[in-house]
Amino acid sequence: MNRPARLSPALLTHGVALLKQLLAFAEAADKTLAHYFRAHPKLGHADRSLLAETCFTLLRRYRSLSVKVAAAFPAAPAPSPRHLFFAALVAQGYALPEIKRLLEPGEAAGLAALKNFADDALTPAERADFPDWLYARLVENYGEAMTQSLARSMNAPAPLDLRVNTLKGERDAVLAALARDRTAAEAGIYSPFAIRLAEKKPALSRHPLFTQGVIEVQDEGSQLIGLLLAPKRGEAIADFCAGAGGKTLLLGALMANSGRLYAFDVSAKRLSRLKPRLARSGLSNVHPIRIESEHDARLKRLAGKMDGVLVDAPCSGLGTLRRNPELKWRQTPESIDELAQKQAAILAAAARLTRPGGRLLYATCSLLDAENDRVVDAFLAAHPEFTLLSARAELARFKLPEIGERLQLFPSRHGTDAFYAALLVRSNA
Secondary structure (H helix, E strand, O other), X not given: XXXXXXXXXXXXXXXXXXXHHHOOOOOOHHHHHHHHHHHOXXXXXXXXXXXXXXXXXXXXXXXXXXXXXXHHOOOOOOOOHHHHHHHHHHHHOOOHHHHHOOOOOOOHHHHHHHHOOOHHHOOHXXXXXXXXXXXXXXXXXXXXXXXXXXXXXXXXXXXEEEEEOOOOOOHHXXXXXXXXXXXXXXXXXXXXXXXXXXXXXXXXXXXXXXXOXXXXXXXXXXXXXXXXXXXXXXXXXXXXXXXXXXXXXXXXXXXXXXXXXXXXXXXXHHHHHHHHHHHHHOOOOEEEEEXXXXXXXXXXXXXXXXXXXXXXXOOOOHHHOOOOOOHHHHOOHXXXXXXXXXXXXXXXXXXXXXXXXXXXXXXXXXXXXXXXXXHHHHHHHHOXXXXXXXXXXXXXXXXXXXXXXXXXXXXXXXXXXXXXXXXXXXXXX
């Protein structure tokens, strides 16, 4: 195991303080870490790496590690951030003698019990590190064996994928440039624009390939969403929930910087993050527009005029747990129901932009039927002018294993985030 820093009482103090903030689940974990590190600028790179990796290990394994800590330290009324930090260190492979330097009197026996806790004593949901409600829904959707396989893949760190901007470069040349810089990388398996880095966190933001807009960070699964919509040169395309524009940039490149590409979002802050990315990309056919809601009057003038519409719907994000493990502890059954209602409303509104013969792509980064198939099935039942196109047929050239009529990616099968997509076409009648 490559340990980034030596354990010390000072690092333990920072780790406990960080976990107290993270376990409130008030915001995204990466934001909490960023705020904390800005407030403590004297922490070195190695120390930050140790703290980040340990905290993310705890968030991924929070359910099982909480059970183990409760059994190992039964005198405590509840698992403490201090003992949870120890548990995360053990889970990362730190040896007991390394951790014992940090212990208070009486804690050594608890640490040994923690190390020796048998996983067979955990319930299936605890072993999967999912809350009970989420585990039950995943088992209902995919079965017990698939859910456990998903859990193992979701509890591992995600790789870092890049997308080559075909307006400015091509993949072989980028791979050669990365090799010259001694950055270990390989071509993606499915997307013709994808590159997967072997290094966890290289300094990409300062790399010339990034600053010049030749590469962007984008999961290979996300790239397949744009490839499924398959916009053509000269078309009119709408990215209905553009956010910071990762998929927008790919759509613009697929259109060879021609036609018109509208990037709609209700958040000015999210769209503001698109602007520097657009400047780097060299795209001039993208038109970012902030809207008040899916019923904004400015959308009416585009009704029935779009060749393609992407609805990358706001969702639970449960397909991105490798990157955002706190989401499984922040989401609830009630929040899923609220999201499904919002998704249905957004899909119905976006559909009005699609011209006869045009394509409508509904996508999420969720694993739950409530946000995926059920939303699409209800839409199709209410809108007979739309029919489903086969994702398997549309993506056949990319040789994706185990893809059905609707796209569902799994980290356990495809090595990507768990994206879902259903491609619909509006009849010419």
